Amino acid sequence: MHNQTTFLSAIRTALGETPNIERSKSTFPKLFAAPDTAETLKKIRSRTVTERNELVKILLHNGNTLNISSHIVESLPEAADLVVELIRSTEPEFNYTKHVIMHDHPDIAALELWKRFNREAVTLHTTFSRDRQITDKTIASFIGITAPTIGVADSATVIQLTEPGRPRSTSLLPSLHIALLRRENIVADLAEAYALLRQKSHLDSFVFISGPSKTADIEAHMVYGAHGPRELHLIVLAEPELEK
Amino acid sequence: MSEKTVSLFIQCLVDTMFPETGEAMITVFDRLGVAYDYPPGQTCCGQPAFNSGYSRDAAAAAKHFIDIFEDTEIIVCPSGSCVRMVRHHYPELFADDQAMHSRALAIGAKTFEFTQYLVDELGINDVGAHFPDTVTYHDSCHLSRSLGIADQPRTLLNNVRGLELIEMRDSDTCCGFGGTFSVNYPEISVAMVDEKIDNILATKASTVTGCDISCLMNILGRIKRRGEDVQVLHIAQILAADKGEKR
């Protein structure tokens, strides 16, 4: 704390303020003032299905330019078919056996992937909170499946919050990242996304993901799969609206 | 036509090395019936000192300039960087001197670059010139970036009879002059002007023009050294041509 005091005094001196008198943030209410998001939140909530479908289209289109492989499905079983196909058709990059790591999320559980692999050597792991071996299992996995909280159409971003049972590494260490996103969770732009984030009372770490890992450091040649996943598969779950 | 008398602010390089540019301006004004005078005693706007950091010495030049030009109606100069010096930097130089500061602001407000004055102030797009040749135009940095003058010269050129304007690649990239920079870092400066010249040559235009003699001097100097066959003219010279003569 001693360091902090002298450090901040030096700043106050530089700013022409009294060095030893701490300035309080309450004296500068505008400094942390943030625009009211009520309107934005209302807009997000009141979107019609047509409008949401429009956002899906934009998200997919923008994702395409970022090399995101995207799929629209109408039901969880349909999503499961896709995932199964990806698991079957992809060869592990760092291991010889097929391990898949999945976030502890109701939509992912509802895929019931365990039912699909009774004759193949595919091991499925879920990142349950108290499992101490999660890191090892994640390192062993070639596919990671998450269900991001928010999708952003304009920047083709999925926002992954760190929460109990939803660690950071699931979308990072495997060669393939599959993000399962409900149409309802897609917003138009970052302004809307940040408004939703501000709603959260507690934010642990989180990450914006806009495409597969990439680098252009060697002669500006674009290569996917630098350190993170080399493929990002976005599965948008757009269930048909029930007649009201 | 404006009733105002234009006071010619002839940049030192034009005065000493390129007087034909000044004469060309006069020719254009004559043709347009614009009255002008040439306040005696003018020297240099102070830019070389200012850009080298010698702001106090630049301020002396600025003071001299203000004394000379204070009583004029309109000041027109065939060089964008000098106009910028007067308009943007004179007030800065006298930030601590209220009286001089206001004088500087007043001078700046009535100082115009040649093409800007013609197009924006006089509303002239066609000066009645005839110049049957292919021409490419270099955007001088201070002119285009700082004063926002890019369309005016093009408008005027496009209305010159017989003239075909061919845009070069990266016309708004610096030619590498930079005042004392060109003398202090000649290798870098020459590399920059070489690229400019390559872009000029690529247009196959037989003339390159611009609104700032400093850049043109740099380009000319390198073109001559390389022995390239491109003529370098200040835009006033093109606008002054009316007999269809190729210069």
Add this chain to the structure above:
Amino acid sequence: MSAKPQSQYCRDAQKGMGSPRLQASLHSLQNRFGKGAMTLWAEMDDQDMRRRVKQSRMKNLDHLDILLAELAKKVRARGGHVHFAENAQDAIDYTLEVARKNEVKRVVKGKSMLSMEIAIDSALQEAGMEVVETDLGEYIIQLADDKPSHIIAPCIHMDRSRIGELFTEKLGINYTDDPPSLTAAARKALREKLLSADMGLTGCNLACAATGHISLVSNEGNIRMATTMPPVHVALMGMERIVATLDEHRETVQLLTRGAALQKLSTYVSFVGGPSTSDDPDGPKEFHLVIIDNGRSKILADPEFREVLACIRCGACLNICPVYGRIGGHAYNSPYCGPIGAVITPLLDGINKHADLCKGETLCGACKDICPVQIDLPRMLAGLRQKLAYGSDRWNTKQHNPLEAYAFTLWRQVVSWSPLYRTGLKIARLCQRPFVGKNSMIKRMAGLASGWTDGRDLPPIAKKTFTEIWQKKHATAEVKLPMATKEDNNA
């Protein structure tokens, strides 16, 4: 053929200009990203955004003490440690102490220019640790024992075959110059390092005071790795890299990634700050934020230069600067190159020491035009030159070139009194005669002026100056009459 002694800057600049690889890379880089950014700014819907972000950057600088105190409070509340380091040594000592306590043997780094500014790598290595850069470009630079030459694209001066040879030598792979294969080799090698490291060391692009997060952008994912897998994460933060609120973050980060690589967002924007919790099984067990001054408060104190602290280090100014575009990054001899480097390096590390950086630009203004936060770098370059011209106590700067200063004092006399000016011209006109060559141009001059004539001809002083012509024709005329004839004045 100049006989002038050459500075290191000039020698390195010439080396850069002589490298075909570098020239090709710089050319395509500027073509794509420089022009791209200008187009992006022109076409952006929200034309007010850049001004707004600049304003918030400046506002945050004015309240920096409050923001940093708030940030520290929030990070600590999340269980992180915060250390305020007045200078490089302080930051190094603290990091070493953290490393020692945690028995760190291997450190993985996310790209951080600040880490280069404070030269922490060598300190860690001397303490017996292995330090591994994980950004592919930086990793290549590290393997080659070279220096980065661009803020965002560190190894643009190296070609693929050089990198191929390097990987064969250092990683033991069969030679290839295929970028995907080379990337795959590095991916594998670095994954091992990243998964086994004891400490992740990163910079901080933007900290958010209101939430206590620091945010980091990357395309490769190495920064996510370095902040997630090792048990300790140390983030080095320049004290000015802070926003007050998430809303400010949203706009600022978008300008950063657009300026840097024309991206609406980089592939990853990670918000971290604080160790993992018991519910959150991965992530570091310890998080340390080191907030570094190292000369910044001195810049903050000077209204003339405070604006440079608004920089978000996107590197866009490199992508348009015609000087950087010729000479590349090495000549700047600093972790910060290009226009931003030319301003910040002298301010942080000595104006006299880096006089060439202050003087080696044309002040064309392109950097100001492209800068997402519209920083007036040319104004500050002129300001730095002023310190060199007259010396400055505040900046502990000596007059750089007394001879030049004397010359400008003379110049001042001459331009302030036109008879002297006119006489001087006449004398010069007489003196130049022997030098005027066949094409009516001066081919060679002596002394300083040789800088011009080494590569260019110079037009001589005209036989009659404009003033003389005017006097002859108009001396008697009271009223300004249109001029009738025109005399051929060419020499």
